Amino acid sequence: MKKWLTTLTASSLLVLGGCGDVGEEEDKGGGESSGEALEVAVIPAQSAGEMEDGLDALESSLNESMDREVEVDHYPSYNAVVEALNFGHIDLAYLGPLTYVIANEESGAEAIVTQEIDGQPYYYSYIISHVDQPWDSLDEMLEQAGEVDFAFGSVSSTSGSLIPGLELRDRGVFESEEDHDFASVRYTGSHDVTANAVANQEVEAGAIDSAIYNELVDEGVIDDSEIKTIWESEQLYQYPWAVPEGMDEETKQQFQDAFTSIEDEEILEIFGGASSFVETDHSNYESIAQAAEDFGMLNMESIED
Template identity: 55%
Template sequence: MKKSISLLGILCLSFLLVACGGDNSKENIEKLPETFTIGVIPVQTVGEMESAMDKLQAILTEELDRDVSVKVYPDYNGVVEAMNYDKIDMAYFGPLTYVVAHEKSGAEAIITQLIDGEPFYHSYIITHTDSPLQSIEDVVANSEEIDFAFGDINSTSGSLIPSIELKDRGVFVSEEENRFQTVRFTGSHDATALAVQNKQVDAGAIDSAIYTQLVESGKIDGDQIKTIWQSEKLFQYPWAVHKDTDKETIKQLQDIFLGIKDEKILAAFGASGFTKASNKDYESIRAAAVKQGIINE
């Protein structure tokens, strides 16, 4: 009888140990890091960026030792809203979309790209080489005969900066209020370049680094396009993290990006490498956004 009781006690103890072990395993599974999600604005049409983002996703997954998901959004505003509603942990923004996201959700810039070793680019106004337009003064003087193209309405170089320049020169206030024959927003820099090359518009605004990358890759013919205006230097597109991101993860991300040498990834952004960035680097863009009434003072 005593042996039976002892055996029953051992079985009960074993059951409890297994059960406790199962609970601990469940807790450990639940504590594993969730997928780290990254949203990317479409600096080129979405299909052109997918393979490069797949490679970036693989590098980040390996280096962070956790699942990483990189998604190219169909428009700039979608990335801002994804950050604002806690749908993503990190984002690749344009400078304008970054200052809007920083204002709305506290996103913080930590990395930007280098172009020929510098973290700067320009806004260009381009036209076809056959066009009689030779300068922005010609664009202003002949505005009523010109079909003009901006990129995405939330783009810094494709919309904000050239629209301020054209506003200061008295020919543009908005898509509805301007002195051009027509105004359109193409949605991306490569779409603008192709519209100019194919003579679907007379002039258009574009990111200088993306323009160079499009020419070098053969996606547009540089012999058919000329630049007739260039803005002052603009600080490059930032990679920004969610406001709740811990310092250790930020350092990991910075170290990973600084070490990226893959040509396909770099080419997707027209970049020669990456460098650290911070919110203060975008003060001039914030001032421009305030001037246009995009964000409040």
């Protein structure tokens, strides 16, 4: 039975992880203890309620495909997933690329699966604005930066924070939530909240994942005719599913086989409107690791070449 984790925090996971070396080593390399369920964790890319049905279907699908019981949990924050992965309390985690490279650096987490959108494993960071705003490009908007309330997603989001934050820093208008040239800066915590804040003109502009934005449009949550995209990043490799360091090859392969065989639209839809799941590896996320280093978020000495 899936547990919906609404109160678990990164600090509570640190307490679990610090209960003793023996317990930690027993948990490391998930999938080796055949008597326990495999734990799969998903980050809050969208509000939990909007993902619940799809995650229920994913749990059922994995239980049919794997030779072990599988539980799928929707975690409350990016940091909670990273800490759980680092301490071996979960066996597979769906992470944003930035969150993944942090986990890779801290504990050797390994990307094994990602998703394709319309047959391509890429997405973009968008900066969006309401059509009523008097600008049609980022350059034009930044001429009036002092009048702009700007929204990022989660501070740990690749497309909702890291990549647009780097762009705005390079343009000399943003360093941090406290140091910027905007009227205000806020972190909404999720892409759908950012989209609605722009659509309702609670903010003048916001950063969002392109695949999630398109999904919100397709579902009728956002009216595309009311929104304009004023900036688009270069290609970003899609969100990875990662296992803890030391997981046995048999379990990794079972996860890969189970995901790449999924055709259920209810499952695919909640992952950015994916067309399929495909295998991946760490090499596809090295550009994100470099971006994270540029923003002072990683010690690159521990990132593999």
